[in-house]
Amino acid sequence: MAESPERAAGPLHRHPDIHTVKPVDVFHPSWWIGGAVLVGFAILFIRLLITNENLQWSIVWQYLFSPEILAGLGRTLMLTFLAMIFGMIIGTAVAVMRLSRNPVFRSVSWVWIWFFRGVPPLVQLVFWYNLGLLIPEVSIGIPFGPTLWSASTNQLITPLSAALLGLAFTESAYAAEMIRAGIQAVSAGQTEAAATLGMTQAQTLRRIILPQALRIIIPPIGNDTISMLKFTSLVSVLALPDLLYSAQMIYSRTYQTIPLLIVATIWYLVLSTILTVIEHHIEQRLKGGASLDWQTIARSLFKSRFWGVRRGEALS
Amino acid sequence: MMATTSMPLLTVERLSKSFGAHQVLKSIDMTVAAGDVTCIVGPSGSGKSTLLRCLNYLEVPSSGAVFLEGEPVGLRWKGEKLYRMSFNELSMQRQRMGMVFQGFHLFPHKTALENVIEAPVVVKGVPKAQAIEEAMRLLDKVGLSERAHYYPAQLSGGQQQRVAIARSLAMQPALMLFDEPTSALDPELVGEVLAVMRQLAEEGMTMVVVTHEMAFARDVADHLVFMDGGVIVEAGPPRTVLGNPQHARTRAFLARVQ
Numbered sequence: 001m002a003e004s005p006e007r008a009a010g011p012l013h014r015h016p017d018i019h020t021v022k023p024v025d026v027f028h029p030s031w032w033i034g035g036a037v038l039v040g041f042a043i044l045f046i047r048l049l050i051t052n053e054n055l056q057w058s059i060v061w062q063y064l065f066s067p068e069i070l071a072g073l074g075r076t077l078m079l080t081f082l083a084m085i086f087g088m089i090i091g092t093a094v095a096v097m098r099l100s101r102n103p104v105f106r107s108v109s110w111v112w113i114w115f116f117r118g119v120p121p122l123v124q125l126v127f128w129y130n131l132g133l134l135i136p137e138v139s140i141g142i143p144f145g146p147t148l149w150s151a152s153t154n155q156l157i158t159p160l161s162a163a164l165l166g167l168a169f170t171e172s173a174y175a176a177e178m179i180r181a182g183i184q185a186v187s188a189g190q191t192e193a194a195a196t197l198g199m200t201q202a203q204t205l206r207r208i209i210l211p212q213a214l215r216i217i218i219p220p221i222g223n224d225t226i227s228m229l230k231f232t233s234l235v236s237v238l239a240l241p242d243l244l245y246s247a248q249m250i251y252s253r254t255y256q257t258i259p260l261l262i263v264a265t266i267w268y269l270v271l272s273t274i275l276t277v278i279e280h281h282i283e284q285r286l287k288g289g290a291s292l293d294w295q296t297i298a299r300s301l302f303k304s305r306f307w308g309v310r311r312g313e314a315l316s
Numbered sequence: 317m318m319a320t321t322s323m324p325l326l327t328v329e330r331l332s333k334s335f336g337a338h339q340v341l342k343s344i345d346m347t348v349a350a351g352d353v354t355c356i357v358g359p360s361g362s363g364k365s366t367l368l369r370c371l372n373y374l375e376v377p378s379s380g381a382v383f384l385e386g387e388p389v390g391l392r393w394k395g396e397k398l399y400r401m402s403f404n405e406l407s408m409q410r411q412r413m414g415m416v417f418q419g420f421h422l423f424p425h426k427t428a429l430e431n432v433i434e435a436p437v438v439v440k441g442v443p444k445a446q447a448i449e450e451a452m453r454l455l456d457k458v459g460l461s462e463r464a465h466y467y468p469a470q471l472s473g474g475q476q477q478r479v480a481i482a483r484s485l486a487m488q489p490a491l492m493l494f495d496e497p498t499s500a501l502d503p504e505l506v507g508e509v510l511a512v513m514r515q516l517a518e519e520g521m522t523m524v525v526v527t528h529e530m531a532f533a534r535d536v537a538d539h540l541v542f543m544d545g546g547v548i549v550e551a552g553p554p555r556t557v558l559g560n561p562q563h564a565r566t567r568a569f570l571a572r573v574q
Contacts, residue, residue, distance in 0.1 A: 190421060207438060211425050
């Protein structure tokens, strides 16, 4: 019995030629058990969606394209893009200040980032909206001299401007850190090479540093845009009729809470999917790769490798 | 020193540089005549790269001055007062001194050709068609005209360094600085870069080369400078310095590298 299988291979153990037989793959019971449980839950969930009458799909369909919802959708998109644009502009300035040799610039930008990353956007929105309680009047004039223009803060701070301030300032803190990291990732050698060619600082920044930094910055900016789309739903606390608040206004009249929340959910999913696809397109363009087919996009929406062939098995 | 008939292209006077408490350069004096090749050799940490980087003000000297055709580099007289130049004023002087780095530093988002035309078009305002024509001539000179549309990542180290040389030459500098141009290269790629530099020297380009390639220094240099510990220990024609070193430190260094 101590003999090796080869030598024991007498008439009882006649193997076929090993080169002609395909080995049976390793069996993973946990894959099958776990998979079966999950499929079971998925079926239960789908059954709930179909059979539960509280969902009222006909009402979802009725409101999905209603003018009120579409107007809210438009405001959500407008808020997302305005907050991103203002956030990026402020963020670029803060990033350049962070990289400055002037210690005042560096400290002020550090405090800015520390503050706006630390305070939740919801708190900020409420705070900005109530700014009139802190500063009743805003005026432009010569300090300690005559006032040229003034207005009451309550006139200036509308739900829209409060929302834009809160969202754009929060974004600016995150954008500043991303832009700073992008600029710093471009090696100092690039700046030196440009300098020895006689390029000015502005030419170096515009033609050498920013194009390289942009490739690094674009993916996180895309992610932030998608987050911002979702963050805008916070403005419903200011009674600004965005997508969520429009849905809330309708169900407060009709008591069709669940169908209208589903309407909002569907639109948020549609928008975030579209933004993801756009982001992947831009990323691919920057990499200089071929244009994307829909399969690559679909795959990249769900980047998990869990069900894929594991590397070791793929190589064997 | 100015008694000779023509002014040297580059003069270094009592140049010192400290990083914190560490003095890297200790009162260096040096002249470079137009058309000469000066090779600077010495052990690592001797200050030779720092000296080269002070010449075009990539490092700001702690004291002393560099003169390019008699004008102080990075500094400007206004009556009795001496002012530091702004970055953009300095860029006018830097155009006249090309520099080739150990790490190439090509612009990775631009092709070889785009790297070469970048500065002439952006800085000098040369029409693009004319810049391309000149760039192709330069790429041909460094033996890379058929790689003009490759990106740096698609080129070998030796090819990248030759593009970097062409990129510097495109600004028609009066002087070329080389900071260990072959030290980052695989041994079999060193020769192609040195060949281009040799050709440049034969064409009469003024060059200051920090290098570890003793054979190149012996064959090509008109003037050899040996540095150690932040001072110029010995300088002169390469045959004299290498063949009959006067200083013990020079002899010790040469014994190690040869």
